[in-house]
Amino acid sequence: MFIEKLLYVYFLNKNLIDFLDFRLFIMLGENMNFKMRIFLLLFFFIHCSVQAQDFQEHLISFLKAYDRVHFNNSIIVLCNDCSPKTWETCPFPKFILLDSIKSSEFNNVKVICEKSYHILKVKFINIGEYFIASRNIVKGTKITDKDIFVKYGHLNKIPVDAYTNQNDVLGLVSTKDIKKNEFITKSLFCPIWLIKLNQKVSVIIKSSGFTIFAEGNSINNAYEGQEVKVKLNNGTIILGIAKDRNSVIVYK
Numbered sequence: 680m681f682i683e684k685l686l687y688v689y690f691l692n693k694n695l696i697d698f699l700d701f702r703l704f705i706m707l708g709e710n711m712n713f714k715m716r717i718f719l720l721l722f723f724f725i726h727c728s729v730q731a732q733d734f735q736e737h738l739i740s741f742l743k744a745y746d747r748v749h750f751n752n753s754i755i756v757l758c759n760d761c762s763p764k765t766w767e768t769c770p771f772p773k774f775i776l777l778d779s780i781k782s783s784e785f786n787n788v789k790v791i792c793e794k795s796y797h798i799l800k801v802k803f804i805n806i807g808e809y810f811i812a813s814r815n816i817v818k819g820t821k822i823t824d825k826d827i828f829v830k831y832g833h834l835n836k837i838p839v840d841a842y843t844n845q846n847d848v849l850g851l852v853s854t855k856d857i858k859k860n861e862f863i864t865k866s867l868f869c870p871i872w873l874i875k876l877n878q879k880v881s882v883i884i885k886s887s888g889f890t891i892f893a894e895g896n897s898i899n900n901a902y903e904g905q906e907v908k909v910k911l912n913n914g915t916i917i918l919g920i921a922k923d924r925n926s927v928i929v930y931k
Contacts, residue, residue: 734772738788741774742803750805769793805834809841809862810848816857822848827863840865873921874901882909882919886931897927 742750769792777787777798785800813828820826827848834843841864842848851868861867874880874897884891893911901907901921909927910916919927 737772738774738801742776745776746780750803806832807834807843808845809834809837809843810845811863812857812859812861815859816853818853818856820853822851822853822868824849838862838864870902872900873903873905873924874907874927876900878925880909881926882911882917882929883922883926884917884929884931 739750773791775789775791777789780786780803785802788799788801790797790799808829808831810827811830813826816822816826824845827845829845834841841862848863848868850871852871853867854869855867857863857867876897876899878897880895880897882893882895884893895909895911895917898908898910898916903921903923905921906918907921907927908916908918917929919929922928
């Protein structure tokens with residue numbers, strides 16, 4: 680029964696044989712010698728596995744074209760009730776996502792093969808990197824690569840604000856104590872100030888047809904892309920956007 684269920688899973692997108700005949704094949708196989716039974720089981724397992732993989736690859740390609748940002752990582756597609764007897768298949772199916780994407784639930788995907796179609800219930804599982812603390816981290820610590828450990832797994836099962844890019848973590852300062860093996864999340868850190876209070880900065884003033892360069896001192900702290908006030912050397916105070924560690928851009 681275990682082998683039967685295992686093989687049935689791989690009849691995902693091709694009605695190679697009638698499933699009832701497949702059950703009969705398994706029962707008749709009990710009368711075959713051991714080597715013949717193994718050979719036939721491997722044949723069906725490999726053949727159906729390739730077909731299931733082809734179908735999954737088509738679906739993954741569709742999903743990445745549909746939403747490249749959401750499906751940037753690898754995907755495992757789990758089908759609910761994908762019996763080969765219930766619908767016809769084709770080498771190049773077309774897909775329509777009928778719902779907004781719900782990562783933790785089953786989604787309805789319409790599979791169109793020529794003049795027929797079937798509704799599949801599919802769950803999307805993003806696979807990728809995330810990070811945990813490799814040791815206990817004291818509040819106020821500036822994070823280095825020695826403080827974190829990369830893991831690879833289901834991104835659906837980690838906190839929504841967990842970091843998935845190492846470059847986004849390095850250099851951050853912890854706002855609380857972090858225990859070993861704890862998820863590295865945005866709530867544990869304060870962003871790095873790109874511009875600090877009273878820092879000497881270059882100011883780039885852009886307008887249609889001309890650009891002016893000036894210098895001054897920042898009046899407040901600012902993250903990248905955040906507004907920052909700058910007192911120019913002539914005493915004028917202007918409002919700009921923090922561009923990098925020593926420059927502010929102003930649009931007129």
